Amino acid sequence: MQFFQDHILSVILFTPTVGAILMLFIRGDRENVHRWMGNLFGMLGFLVSLPLVIRLGENWNTFNPALTDFQFVEDVEWIPSIGARYALGVDGISLLLVLLTTLLGAIAILSSWSAITQRVKEYYILMLLLQTGMLGVFLALDFFLFYVFWEVMLVPMYFLIGVWGSDRRLYAAIKFFLYTLAGSVLMLLAILGMYFTYAQQTGVYTFDIRTLLEAVPGFSPALQQWLFWGLFFAFAIKVPMFPFHTWLPDAHTEAPTAGSVILAGVLLKMGTYGFLRFSVPMLPDAVKEYSQIMVWVSIVAIIYGALVCMMQKDMKKLIAYSSVSHLGFCTLGIFALTPHGLSGSLLQQINHGLSTGALFLIVGVLYERRHTRMIADFGGLSTPMPGFAAIYLIVSLASLGMPLLNGFIGEFTILRGVFEVNKHWAAWGVVGIVLGAAYLLWLYQRVMFGHVTHEENRHLPDLNLREYATLVPLVVLCFWIGIYPKPFFEIIDPPMHRIVNRVNPGYYLVDPVKPLPAPSAETGTTSATPGSAAVPPQEQR
């Protein structure tokens, strides 16, 4: 127990790897064994991440949002000659992303049960390795380690798209791989830039993120700008920001369902995570200087993505472009550089993972039944698949920002934060929300409403238990965040406040709004003390 408490992050990180290694020793033709193993370790990977927020016993320490430092830190020497360390830790920025990754990983693996029939063993091994790669990116507190995981993650994804994808899978896989690689090489340069500059200044060679977080803001402005652009390309390609977004529709469309879920749900968040973790807090001056450009690029992505969505004929491509639009909101929030913008952005990253992940699962359900993603091949599915219709509707509503579902909270928070800086920006963002309703409802109408237009759709089976099991948890979380987001904000807010303090040191020091005058009987509009104060009703009249 004590070992688990001390090394929980390593356990989370390597549980999938252990599964993958064990599976290596099982013969490939025993497909069901691999399915069970994959699911077992996927689920296990999720379960071991829960103790981060759920107490296991009296002496168990869960994540404490009040602490300013990284938590559950593990830090040992790794390659002493270059100063690289094996350092892991979480804070409010990474915690939710880690939980999202383990949850979506388990769900994605579960969703593959009957969809994957070729090379089953290799598939599950790669899925598990992908999990480790992604978790490593969020957990690493050492730049060298971070970069290793950042690149490691590419390999399983490349194969997942390239081997189990659909018709144009090779084009998509190579495009995805090269594009990301090109960006990350620039990031490597930036990392080395920090590494050597820091060494020059202090004589210490270290990749330690915590150290560099404190030191980099002190670098010369010119260097900071170079560093900013170096990091920018890596993250902007990953997000993806306009105009680096075109790998996304291809990769999403060609990837197998689980791959799309992971891509949309987790992989894209690495870009925004990079901005939140590195670019903004490390290079506040450069970020402030370029924030306008970033904001406009984000706004273009929001509207551009939404408009392109409207005219897609392929469901997966449509949802891929909707990701461009939604991630535009996330980057918009980040570069507004206000507390609400930043908090909303992080929350919206989670939201997008849940609702877009669910949308890809939904397309996967249809694809598995009909082996087509074309909107025109469907129509009238509400009649044969009522349960599916209900879930799909809820997920669409979550994605288009219906209040009481998660997307609304995220978008509202972001736009409120943006409005504070520039009202026009917020107005453009709102246009994106209107368009979001248009393309998602139109898609829903064309797929679900009307009479069944293709004979082969008439008797499509409704969701089975396994499919419900993949979708219901996501729907429940969508409602949770929509109705009671407070616990999430409690985790997200403190690190965002620290970021704001770095970028805009005087932000929290201005005069507060004066308290409102006490209620008086003369004015019609007054404030009330809720519930606590009252007078027996018989007193008057």
Added chain:
Amino acid sequence: MTTPLPYFLDSIWLIPLFPLGTAALMLFFGRRLPNSAVSVLCVGSVLVSFVYSVGAFLQLRAWPFAALGYWPEKVLFDWVPLGAYHTDAGQLAQFTAEWGFLLDPLSAVMILVVTGVGLLIHIYSIGYMGHEGGYYRFFGYMNLFMFSMLTLVLANNLLLMFVGWEGVGLCSYLLIGFYFLRKSASDAGKKAFIVNRVGDAGFLLGIFLTAATLGTIKFTELGPAIQQMGLSVGAPALTAIGLLLFVGATGKSAQIPLYTWLPDAMEGPTPVSALIHAATMVTAGVYMVTRTNAIYQMAPEALAVVAIVGALTAFYAATMGLVQNDIKRVLAYSTISQLGYMFLACGVGAYIAGIFHLMTHAFFKALLFLAAGSVIHALSGEQDMQKMGALWNRVPVTARTMFIAALAIAGIPPLAGFFSKDEILWKTWSAGDIGQILWLLGAVTALLTAFYMFRLINLTFFGKSRVPKEVDHHVHESPAVMTVPLVVLAVLSVVGGWVGIPAALGGSNHFEHWLEPVISQPPGVHHAAALTDGAHHDPTEYVLMVVSVLLALLGIWLARYVYIRREGLAEQLAARWSGLHRLLFRKYYVDELYDALFVNRAKDLGTTLAAFDRRVIDGWGVDGSAWFTRFTSRVSIWWDTWIVDGLVNLTAWVVGVFSYPFRWLQTGRVQNYALVFALGVLILLAYYLRGIL
């Protein structure tokens, strides 16, 4: 002051929760429940909400507002706690949207209307929807609607109101598209949702601006915050808030320019039209403007816009109502027009008159729709008035109740519509010069209203029967479960206005006194003349009253003349002014205009951008760089082959060429070497011996 709130006031949060519970039940388990269980549960939950609303209303009447200075509020939890932010004034404020409910006289009136009329319509639906498929789905959505509408009404802040606001929009979408097998129905639902979203965008920006300007979004704090921020009447920020919120209202309440969805919304089942598209949801905009009157009172320009849009919509929609043949569409245009009246009232500062008309309109318009539904039911689904006629004695209860409703909406005293409409017109008249122009629009609209309503009545119930043979022998009065709600609503349409009889007619206008405390008075502006019931009355008030009644009677007479006395006259008139008739019949071609301007342009833009992605970004950028990479690699292959390797080979060749003679020497045969050696020795010898010889 720690005494707990009295039971019903403490339980107002349950009022929306009851229908939510049954809605969830329906959506999850409804398919397995028999229709009777669905009816009991779904109607029962609305009944319980109604009882709780009445209880809360009664306890609110006993609330000592004068002593306390505030109204009861029930906060459940902090819903959206976003924390610190900067207001536009550069101060630090906290953003928190509570999940909290506020019961003041205004929301009390609204919950009574919503649950009361809602209950009647639910009961009616048992009969109307009895043999439709998806019975549970229908009631599930209806209950979800009740939840959203009650949340909208009871919310204590703008953001929670927005939850209800979007929620009713969603239910509207689902219920308009209830017959989802029909493309027109799902199209109409989608159109309603998207047009509403355009309005909601304005609402959302309004919320942002409120928070940024005032540092709060709680309704009860708006007025004090305005005072405290030192904002004066006509402050630009307040005007902007007013206008943005009003954009939201034009969407939800179908005003110019966002009204186009409401006529199409008639694709939904008739009880839906009655509940959502007549009595409750579409009035949300009026309610919202009244709820935020603390802002509007300080923003006269915004109010003027509200008034002008309201008056124009009232007139404009009425003109389109004149020529429609679909019985429900006539009522839809009538609803838009009547909503215009309500906004006109708000716009001239007579919020209470607007709410009064909202209430009476809920009674008679719900009745009109339900009666129309009963007619449609009797005629096996026929909605075209050209195929009706002479039904007066064949569906007696329906006909008589609908007749009462028509009188009420036409504004014939002493029915409900007379008092509320008259109040609006009088307040409009007394609002100054522009008020008198708007009054003229309103008065002409009253004439048009009476005309198209009685056109409807005459075409449906009087004259010759145009009912097709095969339908004719099925005609029957609806069952009691449908007619009883009609009768109750008819009674309300008669007596509903008596709570607000103006002092000029010897009444004491309870309604106005009840709502007065929620209307804030801007500093220095006195609505004394409009608000007090002093003993002296402007004689103009009586004159206007007589004028509007005469106009209504004229409208009724004209309708009778055109459609009963002089049969065929209508067709002649339509033929004489065929251009005008077509313009009205085709709704001024606004749908076509919007399609051409916005819908198709957005689609074109989407296509263009998708092509841009494919051709430019992917084509030139990504694939271009791939091509460039391949090109450079070809060049390097060429370079490697011809230049690098060429040089190497050249070197080798040169060396080869030059070494050729040497190779010729290097034969590896000892004899050759010996020969060369011997020759060399001979040559050397010859050289040295040259001098000696």
